[in-house]
Amino acid sequence: MSEVGSEEQPLRVAIIGSGPAGFYTVSNFLKHKDIHVEMDMFDRLPTPFGLVRAGVAPDHQKYKTVTRAYDKSAQSDNFRFYGNVAYGDDVSLDMLRDYYHQIIFCTGASSDRNLGIAGEDLVGSHSATDFVAWYNGHPDYVDAQFDLSQESAAIIGLGNVAIDVARILCKTDNELKNTDMADHALEALRNSNVKTVYVLGRRGPAQAAFTPPEIKEMAELEDTDVTILVDEATIDDASRAEMEASGDKNVAKNVAAIEAMSAASPTGKGKHLTIRFLVSPTEIIEKDGKVSAIKIVKNEAYQDESGGIRARATDIEETIPVGLVFRSVGYRGVALPEIPFHDAWGTVHNKAGRVTEESGEIVPGVYVAGWIKRGPTGVIGTNKTDAQETVACMVEDLKAGKILNPGNPDVNALDEFICAKQPDVVSYEDWTKIDEVEVAKGEASDRPRVKFTRIAQMLEVLGRE
Numbered sequence: 361m362s363e364v365g366s367e368e369q370p371l372r373v374a375i376i377g378s379g380p381a382g383f384y385t386v387s388n389f390l391k392h393k394d395i396h397v398e399m400d401m402f403d404r405l406p407t408p409f410g411l412v413r414a415g416v417a418p419d420h421q422k423y424k425t426v427t428r429a430y431d432k433s434a435q436s437d438n439f440r441f442y443g444n445v446a447y448g449d450d451v452s453l454d455m456l457r458d459y460y461h462q463i464i465f466c467t468g469a470s471s472d473r474n475l476g477i478a479g480e481d482l483v484g485s486h487s488a489t490d491f492v493a494w495y496n497g498h499p500d501y502v503d504a505q506f507d508l509s510q511e512s513a514a515i516i517g518l519g520n521v522a523i524d525v526a527r528i529l530c531k532t533d534n535e536l537k538n539t540d541m542a543d544h545a546l547e548a549l550r551n552s553n554v555k556t557v558y559v560l561g562r563r564g565p566a567q568a569a570f571t572p573p574e575i576k577e578m579a580e581l582e583d584t585d586v587t588i589l590v591d592e593a594t595i596d597d598a599s600r601a602e603m604e605a606s607g608d609k610n611v612a613k614n615v616a617a618i619e620a621m622s623a624a625s626p627t628g629k630g631k632h633l634t635i636r637f638l639v640s641p642t643e644i645i646e647k648d649g650k651v652s653a654i655k656i657v658k659n660e661a662y663q664d665e666s667g668g669i670r671a672r673a674t675d676i677e678e679t680i681p682v683g684l685v686f687r688s689v690g691y692r693g694v695a696l697p698e699i700p701f702h703d704a705w706g707t708v709h710n711k712a713g714r715v716t717e718e719s720g721e722i723v724p725g726v727y728v729a730g731w732i733k734r735g736p737t738g739v740i741g742t743n744k745t746d747a748q749e750t751v752a753c754m755v756e757d758l759k760a761g762k763i764l765n766p767g768n769p770d771v772n773a774l775d776e777f778i779c780a781k782q783p784d785v786v787s788y789e790d791w792t793k794i795d796e797v798e799v800a801k802g803e804a805s806d807r808p809r810v811k812f813t814r815i816a817q818m819l820e821v822l823g824r825e
């Protein structure tokens with residue numbers, strides 16, 4: 361009998377999730393020319409690419425060009441896409457074990473972290489990740505409501521998502537109209553009344569999580585003046601020593617950009633962005649049932665026992681009137697049915713990508729890659745090395761014979777099963793048709809695409825009811 365991984369008996373791999381980690385799993389496997397592998401990718405949406413489509417800012421198209429490489433992987437004869445098929449609803453772990461030798465979850469981090477302060481759940485207080493999904497046209501968020509009739513908004517956090525949200529709120533229609541932002545968001549932002557935006561960071565400029573191109577771009581906005589208080593832009597001695605010792609160029613560039621921005625004077629532009637450092641929110645204040653202000657406390661930097669620079673509250677408080685709050689303190693992974701989950705970390709228990717029980721015992725044949733494996737950190741490309749590590753484990757396990765023993769590894773039987781469960785399954789070819797229509801609609805208005813934001817619209821393009 362032939363071995364699994366041979367042409368006669370291909371290794372059958374199920375990939376759950378079609379974002380960067382899913383596609384880098386495919387490309388890593390394709391590099392193993394000695395293994396004959398068939399990969400089936402499942403996504404609960406009809407559209408692939410995860411956060412590249414629904415998370416990357418619409419005015420940062422260059423980051424989206426990675427999908428060209430994903431398209432290339434998808435053209436492989438060894439690859440098939442089952443879009444509009446949800447793990448947990450349409451397919452279960454038991455079912456996957458019946459069709460595949462290995463199963464890998466690349467489901468990302470689709471929720472967000474809380475602040476744990478009073479008023480967080482008030483009307484007008486939102487997760488930044490919801491806002492991002494809304495302006496990017498994610499079908500789950502089309503009907504979300506953000507009251508952009510408010511004049512002021514505060515964004516909590518100093519990561520790239522906080523900067524994305526601030527930039528989108530500050531940009532003019534002229535700066536947004538040629539992007540692939542969802543039409544509903546373009547329209548709402550065109551009519552936005554938001555003129556004053558605060559970004560509130562709990563630590564100093566040397567600890568900011570954003571990257572240099574993102575912060576520098578804030579000084580180039582068409583109709584927004586940026587204010588950074590000189591005393592908050594000046595870093596403390598311990599931070600400077602740490603920055604110099606680490607030689608981290610990104611930190612040095614961030615600090616230099618912030619110092620330069622703090623030296624600039626307002627030029628009378630229509631909107632105003634203030635970036636604050638060493639302040640923490642303590643309460644979101646309510647009036648008439650919704651957000652009316654945010655209370656913050658001034659922090660001081662100190663060095664903990666491990667040498668890290670942390671922030672602690674002083675007794676200096678401030679209240680900033682705002683009608684909108686976006687908390688942007690990190691994404692969070694969501695537990696998957698039947699997969700051991702580390703709730704405190706928001707990740708699946710794993711060792712180098714091999715899923716384990718809480719005890720550390722390996723769960724045979726089940727793997728993870730991307731944010732659900734390591735948490736929501738790094739840039740898109742970080743998922744390449746992350747997937748490479750997991751695929752190496754999968755190949756090692758294949759060679760050691762530590763794979764599942766599916767009763768039904770037949771592709772046609774799988775198709776029959778999926779179609780019975782989800783008649784509106786979307787193949788990669790189907791997605792290509794949706795893509796072509798979106799791109800064609802965009803051409804008329806000099807935009808990369810006009811996105812379909814409802815699943816029914818996407819299925820209609822495919823001639824489905």
Ligand code: NAP
Binds near residue numbers: 416574
């Ligand atoms: P992030 O980079 O982890 O930043 C989270 C921010 O929230 C940090 O500044 C953190 O401060 C702050 N924070 C956490 N808990 C807080 C609290 N209780 N109170 C106040 N502040 C708090 O997360 P993200 O911005 O969501 O981004 C996620 C990942 O996607 C990152 O790797 C990011 O680089 C990436 N991304 C990249 C781009 C791009 O390349 N353009 C765009 C978007 C996202 P501390 O440092 O003090 O903990």
